[in-house]
Amino acid sequence: MSINLPMLMLNDIRKSYDRLEVLKGISMEVQKGELVTFVGPSGCGKTTLLRIIGGFTPLDSGEVILDGQRIDHLPPNLRDTRICFQNYALFPHMTVAENIGYGLKIKKWKKARIQGRVEELLKLVKLEGLGGRMIDKLSGGQQQRVALARALSLEPKVLLLDEPLSNLDANLRLMMRGEIRKLQERLKITTIFVTHDQFEAISISDRIVVLHEGRIQQIGSPVEIYERPTNEFIASFVGYVNFLDGVIEKVDRGLERATASTSIGEIHFVPEREINVGDRVKLVIRPETISLSRSEPRVSNNVFQGKVEIGMYVGSLAKYTVEVKGGKIIIDQSNPRETGIFKTDEKIYLSIPENIHLLMKH
């Protein structure tokens, strides 16, 4: 088998509920051993897509191809995919071990073999010795691990995780996020992870699929999604962003420099793509890329004078809204102790870096 053959392929998947089209033609591939996240606001179709892959929701048209074979006509019990539901769906009338061994028992494994495998899985998810417990005697994090172990018991080709962390409190969520990723990398198991939390997606994935209104908006690595979003929706979905509308004034291909005129003045930048004078663009400037200072910085490009309108100190960073001539800019200053905390109405200088992501306007 060729290494390049994707583990999972989706071809033009469409699904409507009544008249409402929730998936409008989804096509993508997931490579073996990859962790791919479906992310998007609620109602974007991400859970429906996951349920279609798992076989719980019939699709209207399109193909689901798992490891080279079409599976979209198969019921869930005949597919080599295993799902972890958001609410874990652990069987409350069974012990931890019975839950994990359920699928093995269905497959008619011998008792001793089931026991061995269950022990192995308990160790894998760090629940050694808890096999005899009832489900309601477990904490949320432990239940999450049981659900994971149960889904892994049959060594599925693709693991489907539907918002697996949304029922955990903030600290536990961070910890489990790391553990799931570690486990996934160790087992090299192809995984699809559904979440509405963009930062969770960025921190856990090999690749992210941003879904919005039933369409794939962008597929890319976390860095690509964050730094080079392909449209305004994605840019603002993954963190706050300053958008500046502008027109290209000058393009110097030799020096790889360009200048755009915007409402706050001229901005010089390194063009990341082919642009021409007169193009109308949107500049995407992340708040944490802008630096602030009391005195005028030595660099001459992209320095603007402004006045602090709102300053918010949040410990690890300080958030400012700065009024400049022609607009307002949001700035995140990390490590504020080092640079000093600015007061409301204080006059400051802000300098915008030259690596700026551009969105073309049509």
Add this chain to the structure above:
Amino acid sequence: MAKAESLYVPQSNLWERVKTFVNAELVNILATLLFLLLVLFLLYPIIAVLIKSVKGPQGLTFSYYLKFFTKGYYFRSLTNTLLLGFINTVVCLVVGFCLAYLTTRGPLSLRKPLKIVSMMPLIAPPYLFAISLIILFGHNGIMTKAFGIKWSLYGFTGVVVAQTLAFIPLAYLMIENTLRSLNPNLEESAYDLGASETTIIRTITIPLLAPGILKAGLLVFVMTIAEFGNAAILGGRTPFLAPDTYTMIIGEADFEMGSVLSVILIIPCIIIFFLHNYILTGKKFTTIGGKPVASEPRKMTPFVQIPFLIISCTAGLAIIISFAVVLIASFTKILGINNQIVLTHIKNFDSNLAIYNSIKVSLVAALIGAIIGTLLAYVIVRGKFFGRSFIEMISLSGFALPGTVIGIGYLLAFNTPPLKLTGGIMILALNCVFRFLAVGVEAGISKLHQINIEIEEASSDLGANFMTTFYKIVLPLMFPAFIAGFIYTFMTTIVSLSAVVFLVSPGFDLAAVKIFDAAVYGEIGNASATTMKLVVIVIICMIILNFVTKKTGFDISRKKGSVTV
């Protein structure tokens, strides 16, 4: 300090002091009054039966009980009754489960029609099925004559069939309710892990539903063994406890043996009432939160779908046919013998007079029942006195008490001055009030739980006393529950047979009793027509109730005791 003292106004006036006391203690006074009413009209009659069963000419005696257990006939009526209860429960649970599974998991197009059919018996008095069976399989029944069927309707099997059809909705509703609240992800997980549908049902669905199924089973069991009409009409020579009690009292005027039979009948009912309310509560598997997921219709495998459909459709068809033949019989001279269309049964004067009487009694019962129910709900929820849960328990226990026992109890308890009620219309109304109290009280309780106590506190904070708060705030908010209690009591009273059959006086016939007599004497047209009139009245009540339910959010059809005996 001086300032505080100056605010203190001494209460010199005795009247003022009484008023203050009444205001402060009103909930407790009300609770005491209600408690006395419950004792008088619910506990005392039962105690009277108990006493009668052990009171010989020379004081305490167990000779009547000895007679019961030594004389084969009596004992057989106990074993028959228990066996009937058992078979009936099993059949109702199986049919109820199949129906509930199909209406929650099955194809969308089937869900609604199946649901409607399985709820249909709710609008009919249980004895409608006895009448339809007589029309079809009686000595002159349509099927008997058409196919020469040798099956003898009168006896054990006839009663089982009629009872099963009558109590399908009870089992169905309770199972459907638990099935609907079952997290669909659980079954999907099992499916995902490789289980087939039959395996899922066996290892996941049924084990998780077990508490709900058990509860439904207990309820069906109690309702079945206490049911009077079907067993009395179709029992033939087969003895059953409830109709035998009637024969003892009305036929042979043997109050002692009648009481013994009643006590024997009431024992399983009380045991089950306690099991149902106190042992099974809280025994529910909890599942972990998260957003509730709607159950998507999934493809049922033919292995499951076909048998489930066969069972469900057989039951559904039987229900529809039962309604149809009774409806047709009301408009034909003698269905099966002389199929001439006539209106004589519908126009029958005695039948209409009985309906009129029934409406009168039911209106009285409904008014009293709704008032007592609302007040009881209030003291149960807001009262802070000792024995509150005891009051709640007795007021909800009515549904578990067999009507025949209450009937005898009232006959024994209220036959002598100063509490002579026999022969009047009040005794007919009151027994129903207290037997059917449960639903009105539960409606009130659930409505009150929706009303934040702070609303009442705000009212008193603004200077209103208890009475004002109750009238201006509590009553208006509880009004929907009051209406629900009113209509429910009306509806159940008008079809109720088992208790009033002991209490009607000659010359004042009630519709239910009239139907019973007509069915026993084979006046099928008359029985059918009167039954259909009751069905129409119940349908009207249901429509109003449905409207009230939508306003209150209290779903009466899902509460216990919603099927009458």
